[in-house]
Amino acid sequence: MTHGPPIPLTAVLIGLESSEFQAISGWPFADPFVKRLLQGDIPQRVQFGNCSIWTYRDPDGSLVGFGTLDICGECGEYTGGKLHPYLPLLAINPTIKSRGYGTSIVCHLIDEAALLALHGQCHDVLFLDVYTTSQKAIRVYTECGFTIVSPEPIPDPQEDGKPYFVMAKRISIAS
Amino acid sequence: MTTFDLADARRFTADLDARMDQCDNGERMECANLDRTLRRYAEFCCEFCEGVRQWGRAIFYGQAAFDPEVEKLWLNEGSELYRRASGLWVYGQAMQGHCFVLENGAALGSALWRLERLLSAWVTPKLAISPLARHGTALTQAAKEEVQKRVDALPSLPANWQPTDPRRWTLFKMLQRGGNL
Numbered sequence: 001m002t003h004g005p006p007i008p009l010t011a012v013l014i015g016l017e018s019s020e021f022q023a024i025s026g027w028p029f030a031d032p033f034v035k036r037l038l039q040g041d042i043p044q045r046v047q048f049g050n051c052s053i054w055t056y057r058d059p060d061g062s063l064v065g066f067g068t069l070d071i072c073g074e075c076g077e078y079t080g081g082k083l084h085p086y087l088p089l090l091a092i093n094p095t096i097k098s099r100g101y102g103t104s105i106v107c108h109l110i111d112e113a114a115l116l117a118l119h120g121q122c123h124d125v126l127f128l129d130v131y132t133t134s135q136k137a138i139r140v141y142t143e144c145g146f147t148i149v150s151p152e153p154i155p156d157p158q159e160d161g162k163p164y165f166v167m168a169k170r171i172s173i174a175s
Numbered sequence: 176m177t178t179f180d181l182a183d184a185r186r187f188t189a190d191l192d193a194r195m196d197q198c199d200n201g202e203r204m205e206c207a208n209l210d211r212t213l214r215r216y217a218e219f220c221c222e223f224c225e226g227v228r229q230w231g232r233a234i235f236y237g238q239a240a241f242d243p244e245v246e247k248l249w250l251n252e253g254s255e256l257y258r259r260a261s262g263l264w265v266y267g268q269a270m271q272g273h274c275f276v277l278e279n280g281a282a283l284g285s286a287l288w289r290l291e292r293l294l295s296a297w298v299t300p301k302l303a304i305s306p307l308a309r310h311g312t313a314l315t316q317a318a319k320e321e322v323q324k325r326v327d328a329l330p331s332l333p334a335n336w337q338p339t340d341p342r343r344w345t346l347f348k349m350l351q352r353g354g355n356l
Contacts, residue, residue: 011340016296033304040304041235047298048231074307077319078326088305104339111338118350125326129307149325151318156306164306166322170329173336 009056009064009104016043020055024066029094033131037089045070045088052112056105065092067105069112075127075166078149084123085113085171102140110144114171124172131156132163145169179230179239181248187226188252191219195259213267213279216260220286223256224293234300237309241300253294260287 014020029035045051051070058064067090071083090105092098110126117124128146130137132153146167153163176183198215227249233239264287267280303309312322338347 015292016298036304040301041308043296043298044231044235044300044303047293047296048228048235048300072308074311077311078323086307107339111340111343114332114336115338115343115347115350118347124331125329127307129305147325147329149322149329150312150314151321151325154306154313156309157313158309159306166307166312168326168329170331172331174331174334 007058007100007104009058009101009108011054011056011108014053014055016046016053020063020066021053023063024055024091024093027091027094029091034089034091038091041088042068045072050083051088054105054108054112056101056108058101062096063093064096064098064101065105066090067109069109071116071122075125075168078168079123079125082123085116085126087126087128102137103143106140106144110169110171114173117171118173124170126169126171128167129164130167131159132165138165138167141167176226176229179233179245181242181244184226184230184245184248188248191223191252191256195219195256199259209267209270210277210279212263213277213283216263217279217282217286219256220260220283220290223253224286224289227253227293231298231300235303235308237302246299250294250297253290257287257290257294260290 012020025035025039027035042051042053045068046053049070049072051068051072054067054069055063056065056067068088070086070088072086073081073083074086075084076082087106087109090102090109092101092105113122113126116122126146128141130141132138138148146169148165149168150166153165155161155163176187194215198212198219230239230245230249234241260283264280264283267277267283271277271280312319314322337344
């Protein structure tokens, strides 16, 4: 499926105590893993790490999705030990029909990561991990310029060996 | 902090307590010292927040086990620090201008704001759900070398790249010129 140009969304940085965070936490995600990450990992990444949470509204003002960006060391062995940007989670409001919002959200998170890297606050490679079953998400990430860097799917021992890929994108600008 | 267990957390909080007591007993008698005390308390708040962050990250990344007694210790210490630091900040505000400008009042205000956010939105740490955080890229050495090759080969953004959000263009141009945020 191809989308037109990314839908212009208005991004707003939110906190854990905001009504928006409460709202997105209540969304009825089809994949329970999304809710587990949102309620389990994201608050910890915000409080103990450097994670920011963004919500996105369409031109009509509807809350259509959210995205998160952390600066962490998960893939530090590939960045010379430097902290790097990482996308822990993003999702579209499951109660609406998506019109390419995923691409818009990923583009915005790439923007923010690139600005941080340009400012010298992190390494210039943006990482994410995605289960191989999430084909739609992998397609969106690929459209946005991410490459699968793990040579083979990696089994997740705590999810019955469910395999995942590590994807990455360089976010420094060619000179 | 190194082991993030109860003994380690007790050492950390006992040291912080001792320094707070020392500060309260010896350095709050006159305005010149009040400003220094404000600065010291701002440092205590930052140290405490960083200690909690390190502890939380250690549990999140599976480097330490969660102990509810350690969490209780952090919460008690945080409440006590907040009580003392906010009392000092209020005192500093009242003294402001009586003697001279207290330069460190703003630093303590900012540190208190961060401490308040940490305590009011308290998060109990637990092991990460995301696989990469839990066990990194659990790959063979050969596979890791392949990942490194692929990462090194990733192309840069094009030379004419700019953020998709026009509201970020000014910041982007400033950073490109080597400016600060």
